[in-house]
Each structure stands twice: as C-alpha cells, then as structure tokens.
Amino acid sequence: MVRNHRVLEFYSGIGGMHYAFKASGHTGEILAAFDINNTANEVYRYNFCKEGRDVVVQRNIDSLPYTYFSSFAATLWLLSPPCQPYTRTGLQKGCADERAKSFLHVMDVLGNMERENMPEFLLVENVRGFETSSTRGALISRLTSLNYAYQEFLISPIQLGIPNSRLRYYLLAKKLPRAFSPALPAIDQVHNHIPRYIPERSSHTKQIKDYLEKLDASEGEKYRIKEKTLVKYGQLFAVYFFIKDVVKPSSQQSCCFTKGYYHYVEARGSIIQMNEDIDTTAFFSTDTTTSTVAAATVGADTVATSASTAASTYAILNLRYFTPSEISAILGFPRDFSFPEHISLKQRYRLLGNSISVEVVKRLIAYLLDE
Numbered sequence: 001m002v003r004n005h006r007v008l009e010f011y012s013g014i015g016g017m018h019y020a021f022k023a024s025g026h027t028g029e030i031l032a033a034f035d036i037n038n039t040a041n042e043v044y045r046y047n048f049c050k051e052g053r054d055v056v057v058q059r060n061i062d063s064l065p066y067t068y069f070s071s072f073a074a075t076l077w078l079l080s081p082p083c084q085p086y087t088r089t090g091l092q093k094g095c096a097d098e099r100a101k102s103f104l105h106v107m108d109v110l111g112n113m114e115r116e117n118m119p120e121f122l123l124v125e126n127v128r129g130f131e132t133s134s135t136r137g138a139l140i141s142r143l144t145s146l147n148y149a150y151q152e153f154l155i156s157p158i159q160l161g162i163p164n165s166r167l168r169y170y171l172l173a174k175k176l177p178r179a180f181s182p183a184l185p186a187i188d189q190v191h192n193h194i195p196r197y198i199p200e201r202s203s204h205t206k207q208i209k210d211y212l213e214k215l216d217a218s219e220g221e222k223y224r225i226k227e228k229t230l231v232k233y234g235q236l237f238a239v240y241f242f243i244k245d246v247v248k249p250s251s252q253q254s255c256c257f258t259k260g261y262y263h264y265v266e267a268r269g270s271i272i273q274m275n276e277d278i279d280t281t282a283f284f285s286t287d288t289t290t291s292t293v294a295a296a297t298v299g300a301d302t303v304a305t306s307a308s309t310a311a312s313t314y315a316i317l318n319l320r321y322f323t324p325s326e327i328s329a330i331l332g333f334p335r336d337f338s339f340p341e342h343i344s345l346k347q348r349y350r351l352l353g354n355s356i357s358v359e360v361v362k363r364l365i366a367y368l369l370d371e
C-alpha cells in the first residue's frame, strides 16, 4: 500500500534524515524540521526550501509544547538528538546532562499527546554509548508504556560496503499492533533488542578513490596537510596519531569524520596519502629526517626525493584532507547537496561531522516503513 507519510525531523541539522527519507523509496512530506543552529538551518534551507515552503523551525525544541507537535498529526518522527551526553570520551552524564533535556522533553511530549496524533513510526539515531545510558532507559520505558514495538541496532557503514567507520546506535519503533518483519536482509549485523556489533567487512567494500574528486592546483593546496603541522608535532606524534588515520585511494576504510575534522589534526577523521607507493607504517617508523626513509619507499625516483629535510620528506607522501564534498559523498548525501558559498570550510566540516550516514538511515527507514 502506498502511503503518504507526514514526517517531522527533529534536530534536523543539514538534513541528513530528509535525504534518507527521500531515498528510502517511501513517499511523503517533511512537514517541519527543528533545529536551533543558524548555520545548519541556512544549509538546510539552501538545499530543500529553494522554491517551496520553508519547513525549518528555528526554535529550541524544549520550548515547544506538546500541543504544537500534536497539531501536525505526523505519522513518522525522525530524531537525531545531540550526542555529547553519551560519547565515550565525554562525561556520560546521560539524562543529567543539560544537552539531554530537549530529548527528554520530546519523550514527555509523546506521552502527553492525543493518541490519534501520536506518530506510528519513530527512528532515533545516536552515538555508540547511548545504548547503556539512562536516556535510553527512559526512552524504552516510555515507548513500552505507549505500546510501541521497537528494535535497536549498532551499525557502521562499513557493514554496507562503504569504506567508512561511523558506528551508531539506532532505534526503530512502530505503534502496535504493527510488528517488525523478522529479518533485515540488507543489513545482516542487526540484532533485535540487544544491541551488538560484530565488525565484519563486507566483501563488496568500495575503495576510497570511488569518492575522491579531482582537485586543481589551488584546491590541492587548500586541502594539503602542511609540513609544518606534521613537523611541529614531531615524530612521536606522527607515529601515534597519524598512521591509524592515514588512508590511500585504494583503501577500503576510513575513520569516522567528526565535527573537529580540519580544526584539530589528530584523531578526528582520516586523511589521505595520495602517494600509493609509500608504506605509511614503515615510513613513520623510520627516522624521517634521514635517508633511512628509503627503506619504506618503493620506487627509485621517490627514494631520491625523500632524503633531504623532514619537511620535504613528508611532502612526498602527498597528504591531504578529504574535501567536504568527498565526506558528504561517503556519508551518502546526493551529488546535488551543497553549501551556500559563504559557509566556511571549518563550518562545513563541523556540520558534516555532526550529521548522519544517509545510506544507513535510508535502509533503516525502508525497513521501518515496510508493511
């Protein structure tokens, strides 16, 4: 049966959920997209509200009463609340964290709405760590008391053959008597009720080069990792922080891109070594200020170039950041997604780092709404 869903997008950011819904094969309309962030909303409007209605509601979700949400009589709620209360590197204060407040408010809204206006379907996305939080406990008891069936998952895009790790918690809920079909064929590492993650590379994983753009000289310069950055931190830094984050065009993996990518050099997402011929691990484990780097170098030409200063030695690796377009492609945003020109590079990375894997959510929405 073809249904026209009435969709609310909470914490809409740059619209990852909107794209995922559009790509899910289901039909319907985003009635409103709630986010407090000016810049994110500007990007959202730029991509979705060019001609039509402006669906962006620039308000603090906490400040909106249940009668307001109820008035939409939406069939589907898509929610990607802030993750800071649950990140494993944070304080993990869960419900006690100020930033969890708006999501707790959304749960209260759900509990107070007229039954006929309650959504039939919900999807929640968050970081790994949410599954053990007090907020997740509150969410499950609210859903259970309101007669929703639910399933929970921990999924990384790498499981779908996308060369990127972004392990995230997902919860899908449907109002009873609707039930979930027992299996989700496209995603085989899905576990009902007890989130569990089995890292297992898909046999069809794409390569990083499938997502790379051709950069002209000035763009190449803009994204190049400057030698002074590497040299400033020194050899130890390179060994401990860089190697695990360096990928090549032929690689079939990359680390999760976070909102601090580009701003900080270390551990915020992968960087690319465009020179395929050099073994990164061997390179960084040799004394890069001398010609011993030659041991790590495959071709005779590169050996000759590599022997001088630390700076020029690093240069032969041809290290660069992923561009925002490459990151958006890896996340599954469509090609026509773009930023208004004046949005700075740092803001672009920040917004993308806060966003979602459109490809994973697309499949989950398809599964959730299949009847």
Ligand SMILES: C[S@@+](CC[C@H](N)C(=O)[O-])C[C@H]1O[C@@H](n2cnc3c(N)ncnc32)[C@H](O)[C@@H]1O
Pocket (backbone or CB within 6 Å): 011, 012, 013, 014, 015, 016, 017, 034, 035, 036, 037, 040, 059, 060, 061, 062, 080, 081, 082, 083, 102, 351, 354, 355, 356
């Ligand atoms: C994890 S991001 C979601 C990103 C989004 N799904 C996307 O594709 O870009 C969380 C978003 O929630 C917004 N936010 C946080 N607290 C909020 C609140 N109380 N009311 C409205 N929006 C809020 C932030 O501005 C941020 O854009």
